[in-house]
Amino acid sequence: SQQGEEDPQALSIQEGENATMNCSYKTSINNLQWYRQNSGRGLVHLILIRSNEREKHSGRLRVTLDTSKKSSSLLITASRAADTASYFCATPISSGSARQLTFGSGTQLTVLP
Amino acid sequence: AAGVIQSPRHLIKEKRETATLKCYPIPRHDTVYWYQQGPGQDPQFLISFYEKMQSDKGSIPDRFSAQQFSDYHSELNMSSLELGDSALYFCASSLGVLVFGTGGSPLHFGNGTRLTVT
Numbered sequence: 681s682q683q684g685e686e687d688p689q690a691l692s693i694q695e696g697e698n699a700t701m702n703c704s705y706k707t708s709i710n711n712l713q714w715y716r717q718n719s720g721r722g723l724v725h726l727i728l729i730r731s732n733e734r735e736k737h738s739g740r741l742r743v744t745l746d747t748s749k750k751s752s753s754l755l756i757t758a759s760r761a762a763d764t765a766s767y768f769c770a771t772p773i774s775s776g777s778a779r780q781l782t783f784g785s786g787t788q789l790t791v792l793p
Numbered sequence: 794a795a796g797v798i799q800s801p802r803h804l805i806k807e808k809r810e811t812a813t814l815k816c817y818p819i820p821r822h823d824t825v826y827w828y829q830q831g832p833g834q835d836p837q838f839l840i841s842f843y844e845k846m847q848s849d850k851g852s853i854p855d856r857f858s859a860q861q862f863s864d865y866h867s868e869l870n871m872s873s874l875e876l877g878d879s880a881l882y883f884c885a886s887s888l889g890v891l892v893f894g895t896g897g898s899p900l901h902f903g904n905g906t907r908l909t910v911t
Contacts (some may be wrong), residue, residue, distance in 0.1 A: 722903050722905050723885075725900065768835060779841075781838065
């Protein structure tokens with residue numbers, strides 16, 4: 681089963697609007713990361729929030745983390761057409777002796793010009 | 794700044810053939826990860842190496858193997874290819890176990906190899 685579940689699966693907005701994507705996870709974490717992926721390209725790290733942080737900003741990005749609800753949100757303000765991409769949350773998990781960065785199912789964001 | 798380099802960018806193979814994918818991590822990064830991403834799917838962790846030793850194993854088929862060499866580059870070897878192996882294969886690098894600590898460390902991904910099995 682997926683460590684991370686994201687909603688919505690797809691989001692379409694007009695340029696200038698804000699976009700909010702949500703991520704839920706199952707196990708306890710030390711940090712949560714958000715990545716962006718343009719179609720057919722590699723993932724690009726956007727922002728990392730530690731488990732002892734509740735909110736973090738980077739440019740037009742705002743990430744929140746609620747460890748009691750095991751959820752995070754990514755807000756992109758004043759969206760641009762160039763923000764069109766898939767957005768994934770990812771959490772480092774340890775299962776037995778295996779450690780991995782596990783990705784959620786992603787949100788496909790389309791920003792219409 | 795140097796990024797993760799993957800080769801080839803595209804690869805077409807027939808069923809039952811073998812394929813080798815290469816990855817050159819960012820200089821001074823000591824950990825390499827391999828991920829598989831099917832169409833419309835999220836990336837699935839395959840295997841990782843820390844300081845040239847296998848570190849962690851995910852959902853990697855027995856037909857696949859990987860290693861990290863003395864210069865830190867890594868290769869993913871895939872044998873007896875099946876149609877279902879068609880996917881994007883990503884390599885990522887990082888400063889090791891920091892990914893899993895509270896301090897955190899991001900993964901840096903290459904642009905991937907698109908493998909098509911016909």
